[in-house]
Amino acid sequence: MIISPSVEILNKLIRHQIHNLFLLETVEEAVLARSLPEALYKTEKCFGQSKNKYYKKDGEVFFSIYHSGQYCVFLYFLARQVFLESPECRNLADKVYFLNKTLNGLDLYYEIEMPEVFHLDHPVGSVMGRASYGNNFTFSQLCTVGNNKGVFPKIGENVQMLSGSKILGQCVIGDNVIVSANTYIKDTDVPANSLVFGSSPNLVIKQRMS
The missing domain is CATH 2.160.10.10 (Hexapeptide repeat proteins)
Known part of the structure; x- marks a missing residue:
């Protein structure tokens, strides 16, 4: 999957947004890093089935972190992955969920199991x-x-x-x-x-x- 502008910028952006809105604890940074690859895998699987022209580029799945709809889906998968993989960090899952709600005006809770696509x-x-x-x-x-x-x-x-x-x-x-x-x-x-x-x-x- 092509991630624009980069995975590194995505990493920084998530941390910056969460910290500015809710504060990000040191232990939560490690959980985010651990959860990110699986969240991106699920995002790629989901986007790969989209017929929307903005979800493909040069024949590959495309994820722009500045496309609000794409970022919205990614944040759902990230919050759910934190919840499933690190239940002891439920506060972090809440922060990602609230970040999604704040940015995109969507109420999609991480305990809800959306389909793969x-x-x-x-x-x-x-x-x-x-x-x-x-x-x-x-x-x-x-x-x-x-x-x-x-x-x-x-x-x-x-x-x-x-x-x-x-x-x-x-x-x-x-x-x-x-x-x-x-x-x-x-x-x-x-x-x-x-x-x-x-x-x-x-x-x-x-x-x-x-």
């Missing part, structure tokens, strides 16, 4: 809750995935949430579903290969044409 486009104002997410999940700005009475949705593969859409509660969203802009799904199942719009309980569900 997921995509986002201008995710400002989005909140991703503790749902089950299938591979190639995509979301945009002002999207919400959350619970109703403690129950979270199950989301299949290749699901796209367009801007302002919401999926809440006891929902099973099938594979290859497009959730239209400003759609509100609550405690409702949506079959695979569908286009859905409107608001529960009066959703309109149409078969997608292949």
